[in-house]
Amino acid sequence: MNKKYYITTAIAYASAKPHIGNIYEIVLADSIARFKRQEGYDVFFQTGTDEHGQKIEMKAEAAGISPKEYVDQVAGNIKDLWDLMNTGYDKFIRTTDTDHEEQVQKIFKRLYEQGDIYKSSYEGMYCTPCESFWTESQLVDGKCPDCGGPVEPAKEEAYFFRMSKYADRLIEHIETHPEFIQPVSRKNEMMNNFLKPGLQDLCVSRTSFKWGIPVDFDEKHVVYVWLDALTNYITGIGYHCGEDSAEQYQKLWPADLHLIGKDIVRFHTIYWPIFLMALDEPLPKQIFGHPWLLQGSGKMSKSKGNVIYADDLVDIFGVDAVRYFLLHEMPFDNDGVITWELLVERINTDLANTLGNLVNRTISMSNKYFAGNVCDKGIVEDVDAALKEVVSATKLKVIHKMDELRVADALTEIFVLFKRCNKYIDETEPWILAKDEAKQERLETVLYNLVDSIVVGASLLQAFMPDSAEKIAKQLNTELRSWDVLDQTALYPSNTKVTDAPEILFARKDLKEVMEKVEVIEATQAAQKEASEEAEIEEAVINIEPKEEITYDDFMKMQFQIGEVIACEEVKKSKKLLCSQVKIGNQVKQIVSGIKSFYSAEEMVGKKVMVLVNLKPATLAGVVSEGMLLCAEDAEGNLGLMVSEKEMPSGAEIC
């Protein structure tokens, strides 16, 4: 029986249409899966969607439909995109699948019963989109350290997972399995920032929203998104909590590779392994946190309006060209860049010139000289050996690169083969042979060698560009070769007739024409963005969790006054802090605030702002702060200083 290979992608969050950066992951996973399959592994490739959480609940509400209707829609879109990219996954799991939900409930209960999960309460700042609680000290600029969005104070009864119990075992595992976290720089980050300082218990339930998997023995609670989402890797293949798991699970688990974005490395390399330890299941063999695909100068985001979507790319360039670009341009541990210029350049030079033109010229010559008949006449010359050497050695080179997940390098190796073919044409000069009656058989042999080599190259290309590989084989009227003979040559059946009407595999693109199409796309996007912004303005209110009621006396404890900023400078050791000298009545207080990204030190001077005066002084980044400047915060976390509606003197009490 063949060795199994279980590969997964992260499940996509079903809140919006994935952009090209998200598509990278599925294409990468697909290529690895296809490659392993080609190598003879019994591959299982799982992907899917993460469909619970407050953010989806809110989006659905805004759209006026139920959360389930909402995620059905988005999950459908995501699946369509995956299919558009020609990805051959074996299972598309959705966290709203009933069998998944059922298992998550069982898992939660089991962990609770064995004491790994305990009930307590949580008090802190909550970030809705991330569904995460943060301590005041974790906040960045008063905002969510993950997404930079606004947080609001919240307290809730919650279940916690005893992470600390398993921390030592995890540290040991990571240290004895250097391949576990890839690339290694991620491993250092996890060890230094989370594991070594001491792992905190993780809150694993929520009561603040309903759209999640209910905790079946405590209905107020729904299961925290990560415990829900991460377990998809086992529930999707038939893990049965507390009883015998399906045969499929026995065969496939542990996973050979979890392919994820570098932003969720923490959840996959710390929480997920610990959940598995608690369930007494083996850990996945490897977790690869791939880099991002950036557009031009910065990370793509909808708010910047610079999002490139896969379907637009496919419209212009075709599926395989986009796959090629994604796989080729993404380096191993740095972020990659995507621009229209690069896209056009890459596709023209590699796909149209090197590969497409090679196939085309070879077929044309076969037709022109021998009516399409390709025959091995066995008239060998020295140059043939050099070609064959490269062709037969490529397979091994590709294997080496793929073993290290260096997909881009593997592709490069295959293109070395095609380039060698082009060189071979120059060396043998078929058009000169054609003029010499005596050289006809040599010419036939040359063309045979070319066709044979191209078939090898196309077969190697299959995992990365399945359609194109197939098309090439079809034009050469043959089948792609099986993996075990890809280090051999001269297997093309002699006397085969190639197509007499070679189709252009990859058309050269004119940058100008492409940019014209891009302008149309961007205009459409801008229009959509404007429309959605208008819609947002109408609903641009912010609801925060109500705090506990206070008495008038409580209120009177706080002293608010108007203060005039008379001097302000940046706090050197900090990225976000401004240090202001604020004149309040006759005294001057030094106040540090995290508003550097919204106000410059210069523009602060002269402002009359609202100050909480009697706050206990504290030291921030080595600077004493004797109060607090009050700000309002919008949905994006932007801060606006509170100022009086009428001109008021410094020191005026606010009551």
Next chain:
RNA sequence: GGCGAGGUAGCUCAGUUGGCUAGAGCAUACGGUUCAUACCCGUAGUGUCGGGGGUUCAAAUCCCUUCCUCGCUACCA
């Protein structure tokens, strides 16, 4: 502030344990060729290997120092 990664041809990067004239791809220039999607083949480059100092017969490669970029993380009343 802590931890980590990195600064090498115009661009993207490779450079094993220090060793011959520092490499590849793309872009550029020139030459060749015409079967082909104005394509292919060849040649040529240019680089203070971030700056400074040191070890060594010899350093992009080791040590020290300094500047810059990036990632994670902390503080941000």
